Amino acid sequence: MVAVDLLARQEQSENKLREKLARKGYAEEEIQQAIHRLEEMHYLNDEDACARQFAFLYEESRSSVRQICVKLMQRGFDSSLVKACIPADTFEREKAAALRVLSLKFKPAADRQKMMANLYRKGFDSSAIRAAVETFCQEEENND
Structure with a gap:
């Protein structure tokens, strides 16, 4: 019970x-x-539970895929189950999540290195980091 x-x-x-x-x-x-x-x-059922929790965090959070994987493994799911949930192409989602993080923490005129370091510490992929910072800074230039 x-x-x-x-x-x-x-x-x-x-x-x-x-x-x-x-x-x-x-x-x-x-x-x-x-x-x-x-x-x-x-x-x-660990397989179903892991897939549901991964899908929720992947769609609803601004966490990187690495952060999501660590969180699920901390919740007791086997790493092979967690890795099986990762979609083949995560670039666009990672870039969008990184942009959300940047918009909450930085102004577009902020130091690019600080933005990149912050995203790196949060587990984002380096190519998604570069693309997100570039897009974020371009939005400032377009608004001027």
């Missing part, structure tokens, strides 16, 4: 659910039985 309650509050990976149940003091055998039962009932 505790496992179902945890899943009702928030979608969990199998690893995170195991970790939370162990912290609550359940024996490994009880945890295994609960996990097995949840999988039988289709309440727990």
